[in-house]
Amino acid sequence: MEKIKSIEDFDNLRLLLKEETFKEDVPRIRLCSGTACAATGSHKVAADLEHELEASHKHVEIVKTGCQGFCQQGPVMKVEPWGYYYQKVKNSDAHEIVSATISGGFPIRKLLYRDSVADEPCEMVDTVPYYKKQMRIALKNNGVIDPRQIYHFIAVGGYSALAKALSSMTPDEVLEEVDKANLRGRGGAGFPAGQKWKHSKKAPGTLKFVIANGDEGDPGAFMDRSIMEGDPHGLLEGMLLCAYAIKATYGFVYVRHEYPLAVVNLKHAIKQAEEMGFLGNNIMGTDFSCHIEVREGAGAFVCGESTALVASIEGERGFPRPRPPRLSEPGGGVWGYPSNLNNIETYACVPPIIENGAAWFKSIGTENSPGTKVFALTGKVKNTGLVEVPMGITLREIIFDIGGGILDGKKFKAVQTGGPSGGCLPEEYLDLKVDFDSLTKVGSMMGSGGMVVMDEDTCVVDVAKFFLSFTKEESCGKCPPCRVGTYQMLEILEKITAGKGEPGDIERLEKICRLVGKGSLCGLGQSAPNPILSTLKYFREEYEEHVHDKYCRAKVCSGLGTFTIDHSECFLCGLCKQACAFNAVKESRRAYFIDQDMCTKCKACFTACPIGAVKIGKVKKQAGVGR
Amino acid sequence: MNIEAIDVNESIGLVSKVLCDHDKRKGILISTLHKIQAENGYLPEDILRALSKKISIPLAEIYSVASFYKQFHFSPRGKKIVRVCTGTACHVRGAAKVEHALKDHYHIKAGETTPDLKLTLETVGCVGCCGLAPVVTVNEEVMGTIGPKKIKHLIHVIEEEGVAHGEN
Ligand SMILES: Cc1cc2nc3c(=O)[nH]c(=O)nc-3n(C[C@H](O)[C@H](O)[C@H](O)COP(=O)(O)O)c2cc1C
Numbered sequence: 001m002e003k004i005k006s007i008e009d010f011d012n013l014r015l016l017l018k019e020e021t022f023k024e025d026v027p028r029i030r031l032c033s034g035t036a037c038a039a040t041g042s043h044k045v046a047a048d049l050e051h052e053l054e055a056s057h058k059h060v061e062i063v064k065t066g067c068q069g070f071c072q073q074g075p076v077m078k079v080e081p082w083g084y085y086y087q088k089v090k091n092s093d094a095h096e097i098v099s100a101t102i103s104g105g106f107p108i109r110k111l112l113y114r115d116s117v118a119d120e121p122c123e124m125v126d127t128v129p130y131y132k133k134q135m136r137i138a139l140k141n142n143g144v145i146d147p148r149q150i151y152h153f154i155a156v157g158g159y160s161a162l163a164k165a166l167s168s169m170t171p172d173e174v175l176e177e178v179d180k181a182n183l184r185g186r187g188g189a190g191f192p193a194g195q196k197w198k199h200s201k202k203a204p205g206t207l208k209f210v211i212a213n214g215d216e217g218d219p220g221a222f223m224d225r226s227i228m229e230g231d232p233h234g235l236l237e238g239m240l241l242c243a244y245a246i247k248a249t250y251g252f253v254y255v256r257h258e259y260p261l262a263v264v265n266l267k268h269a270i271k272q273a274e275e276m277g278f279l280g281n282n283i284m285g286t287d288f289s290c291h292i293e294v295r296e297g298a299g300a301f302v303c304g305e306s307t308a309l310v311a312s313i314e315g316e317r318g319f320p321r322p323r324p325p326r327l328s329e330p331g332g333g334v335w336g337y338p339s340n341l342n343n344i345e346t347y348a349c350v351p352p353i354i355e356n357g358a359a360w361f362k363s364i365g366t367e368n369s370p371g372t373k374v375f376a377l378t379g380k381v382k383n384t385g386l387v388e389v390p391m392g393i394t395l396r397e398i399i400f401d402i403g404g405g406i407l408d409g410k411k412f413k414a415v416q417t418g419g420p421s422g423g424c425l426p427e428e429y430l431d432l433k434v435d436f437d438s439l440t441k442v443g444s445m446m447g448s449g450g451m452v453v454m455d456e457d458t459c460v461v462d463v464a465k466f467f468l469s470f471t472k473e474e475s476c477g478k479c480p481p482c483r484v485g486t487y488q489m490l491e492i493l494e495k496i497t498a499g500k501g502e503p504g505d506i507e508r509l510e511k512i513c514r515l516v517g518k519g520s521l522c523g524l525g526q527s528a529p530n531p532i533l534s535t536l537k538y539f540r541e542e543y544e545e546h547v548h549d550k551y552c553r554a555k556v557c558s559g560l561g562t563f564t565i566d567h568s569e570c571f572l573c574g575l576c577k578q579a580c581a582f583n584a585v586k587e588s589r590r591a592y593f594i595d596q597d598m599c600t601k602c603k604a605c606f607t608a609c610p611i612g613a614v615k616i617g618k619v620k621k622q623a624g625v626g627r
Numbered sequence: 628m629n630i631e632a633i634d635v636n637e638s639i640g641l642v643s644k645v646l647c648d649h650d651k652r653k654g655i656l657i658s659t660l661h662k663i664q665a666e667n668g669y670l671p672e673d674i675l676r677a678l679s680k681k682i683s684i685p686l687a688e689i690y691s692v693a694s695f696y697k698q699f700h701f702s703p704r705g706k707k708i709v710r711v712c713t714g715t716a717c718h719v720r721g722a723a724k725v726e727h728a729l730k731d732h733y734h735i736k737a738g739e740t741t742p743d744l745k746l747t748l749e750t751v752g753c754v755g756c757c758g759l760a761p762v763v764t765v766n767e768e769v770m771g772t773i774g775p776k777k778i779k780h781l782i783h784v785i786e787e788e789g790v791a792h793g794e795n
């Protein structure tokens with residue numbers, strides 16, 4: 001690899017690479033090798049394909065790309081020039097791919113995507129409903145290039161935004177462009193990146209840092225990982241543009257230790273970029289210098305919080321610190337130097353903005369939240385994976401058009417956005433246009449972009465309990481409201497879901513929520529009550545059912561309800577009797593019935609019944625069966 | 628790992644130019660702990676003592692940092708480290724059942740190791756493969772859409788450790 005010594009050098013190289021890489025006349029297989037597809041065997045597919053191709057003397061390029069987003073259907077691949085999109089490819093399919101598609105140009109029907117068995121399969125990527133409504137800015141290179149090949153990145157236009165900035169824009173102009181584009185932070189709060197950069201730039205001192213927040217502790221989100229794994233150079237370019245704008249000389253990417261592939265790919269990318277002169281001293285022959293290194297976390301959610309992240313980089317316990325000073329102020333950043341912290345996705349959006357201008361970026365999305373957002377769509381939807389959509393799209397479009405609707409034809413109940421700091425939204429908000437402000441207004445938040453869909457079989461109280469047990473575990477313990485409050489909230493929720501709720505518990509819960517939200521030191525505690533508050537707001541009657549009627553309508557919580565056998569449905573198979581460990585299912589000559597005194601409400605008979613004849617009903621108070 | 632051979636300036640990287648000695652020594656702590664753990668599987672006390680001497684940070688402070696982060700361990704761990712993902716997506720799709728199945732089979736709790744050091748069972752908050760939920764990771768490998776059949780397979784693999792695992 002030769003070092004780039006000037007901007008002209010770079011332009012020449014780019015032109016050359018554009019012609020030589022991804023040539024039109026060579027068939028090409030873009031095989032997803034992200035973590036999820038690797039787990040479903042994409043390495044084996046690659047090996048067998050290579051083997052088959054060699055045997056048949058075909059010249060085909062195999063590009064092992066980063067995550068293409070449709071993880072559930074993995075391993076996925078695109079075959080060019082035809083553009084066929086194959087999913088759930090097995091290594092045993094390699095032979096057919098080579099013989100039918102590569103040699104003959106025919107699609108393989110069984111590998112094409114189809115919504116259901118009855119539907120016509122979709123041949124091309126653009127016709128797959130999952131991809132139709134998506135728009136890719138932050139993920140534009142994911143699925144196109146091999147993240148370990150810097151030449152691929154340059155061939156698709158990488159580092160040209162940096163070259164443009166270095167050759168024809170002053171740092172102020174770069175900053176101005178980002179500010180005009182109104183790029184808002186993708187890491188949670190949606191603070192405008194331009195303003196943050198201005199703060200950092202204004203801070204006195206010659207030594208500044210840029211930091212990329214790749215901690216991504218939100219259980220259920222993985223967009224940052226995809227970018228770090230699949231387009232590490234894109235992240236570096238964004239960070240370099242920021243460093244140029246605010247005159248920073250050092251940078252860190254803080255990655256969670258749970259993402260080994262991201263760490264490997266990033267380190268590899270940094271090494272390549274250094275060798276080629278995109279990183280280090282005198283970048284592309286100019287007098288701009290910046291060094292970027294990777295720092296690994298060690299498993300603490302709170303380290304995603306800005307001040308805790310700084311503490312962790314410094315080698316301390318990951319305790320948040322009181323602000324001010326903010327990170328961008330002297331005394332606030334790493335080792336006291338002013339630092340600019342942004343999310344991975346935020347940085348990944350910067351190069352396209354510089355390249356295409358602020359006006360282009362503003363034309364996408366909504367007035368106050370331009371651009372796109374990547375969501376990790378998971379839970380009870382048909383199609384799960386990463387989706388990047390323009391802001392302002394409705395939840396319905398995401399869940400039903402892209403996500404393909406609810407699994408097994410069940411009924412939609414709620415969607416949880418924003419992870420442990422966000423909230424649950426009920427059906428009436430399905431047509432809400434999603435952006436930073438609209439979500440906040442209805443009591444949820446964008447967060448990092450986790451989107452968990454729940455159906456009628458999900459109990460919202462149980463979900464709130466789940467998030468609370470997460471925040472309780474992750475609370476760092478520095479400030480009492482969060483340390484003690486999360487514990488107490490969880491205790492009440494456990495009581496309620498175990499059927500031991502008492503009148504007054506809900507009110508007590510609300511009070512603690514208020515106190516924890518107000519009194520906590522950092523964002524973790526401040527937002528910890530959100531899952532409870534939002535479910536209380538929209539699903540209060542379910543809490544009340546749990547407390548007063550001892551009934552969980554989703555039949556998730558055990559220890560609640562009265563168990564009965566519906567004799568009109570029961571066909572006397574006796575499985576419930578076998579399943580019961582407490583001998584509560586009694587047998588008479590013509591029927592089974594449940595002895596309420598023996599029943600421990602363990603749900604064993606309910607799960608055992610093959611036709612759903614065991615019913616769980618509300619506990620009737622007047623009958624005096626409640627315990 | 629040879630504690631004596633640690634070069635503080637080299638491990639901290641290029642920022643070493645702008646930091647004072649104490650900050651540098653502190654700054655390499657977490658990455659050094661990672662290295663020690665990668666080599667030994669856990670953080671043995673004698674090595675931590677040596678480290679404390681070498682970088683002049685009190686042992687108590689090293690423990691204070693190491694015990695804060697969930698990924699550091701102070702006792703030996705099993706050959707196979709099985710982490711059941713209990714992230715949101717996996718929770719919704721039945722991670723608890725997976726956890727129970729393993730707990731019942733080995734009679735250990737999450738975070739514990741079997742006496743024969745075959746298996747350490749842990750839970751983890753989202754490994755980032757939610758599309759494949761429920762997910763477990765075995766050492767560094769990810770196994771997705773775990774059902775009863777795959778659990779049996781997994782248990783089989785743990786019993787015959789050393790045999791290739793992770794097959795679908
Ligand atoms: C408890 C907690 C966890 C957080 N975790 C993350 C995270 O995993 N990734 C992230 O980018 N930001 C996270 N944040 C937000 C960061 O503090 C910070 O606001 C963000 O990285 C700023 O980048 P942005 O302006 O580009 O969004 C977290 C905040 C809190 C309070």
Ligand code: FES
Pocket residue numbers: 219220221712713714715716717718752753754755756757758760761762
């Ligand atoms: S919730 Fe299990 S992989 Fe994300």
